[in-house]
Amino acid sequence: MFEYVNPSRVFFIIQKLINFINSIFFVILIIALTFALVLSPPDYLQGDSVRIMYVHVPSAWISLASYSCIAMLSILSFVFKIKNLDIITKSLAPIGLTFTCLAIITGSLWGQPTWGTWWAWDARITSMVILAIFYILIIFSHKLINEKSKAIKLANIVSIVGFINIPIVRYSVDWWNTLHQPTSIKISGSSTIHSSMLLPLMLMLLVLLLYCALIFLMKYKTEIIKIKKKNFKRL
């Protein structure tokens, strides 16, 4: 099964995917921004500040999703010793860190008009900061350790240990009394968000997911070229 994700096999598809995403990205971006900034209604309590949700929530979801992916792939890498999985996790980590930071910054910008403070050490925000620290540790273990096998091993251990933090981030608003409101959107069960706000939220999520895919593909391609360059003499 893992033979199908062999770098040599996927290398040809990567450029086609990059071109495809580039061709549709700006159209979807304009539609999503129109809905998020113009067409969606203001909240009856928060007014227009609710529009920050359209960048804050997708950023937070992406940061959690990419960390979960990294942790799962690290477990698989430990079990099956597949180098390609390490390239994928290495390419995903900077994307995850970016969106964790964006979620924290936009959250802070939303907190000031809503709660009257830029920052509070509440459970959700603190666990997001811990998530950012785990991302930094993964990236640094690749950058600072010269011996590749050791760097990969350490990055895998860090990502697996950090996976404990994911349910803490997700359920922190239910387990503790925090400034954050309880979950509004549920995969199972009914969501409490109105469809006029859910649509722009999903559109912005799609835009940011496409952006992530674009960055991931470019980083993944760069990593493959780096490896090929190192093994140049063997060719």
Place this chain on the structure above:
Amino acid sequence: MIKDLILMEGYGLYVWLSFGITALTCAIIYYKTFKTLKKYEKDFAEDLYKLSETERKLVAEKSKIASQILASYNKSI
């Protein structure tokens, strides 16, 4: 209408800053990632061009990735 869109009932600063910071960060990361990819593609192609023509053909036959990079580098020059 444009004034309403900019001011957003007094929340304009927070909303536009959130979207602006996100857009700027995404643009910078896209630019940096794209530049790094192109640099490595160029370096790799230049290394291939240092080889003799026979060696280069042999490498291109052995490695599909090398042949693709050579092809895209040829297009760009």
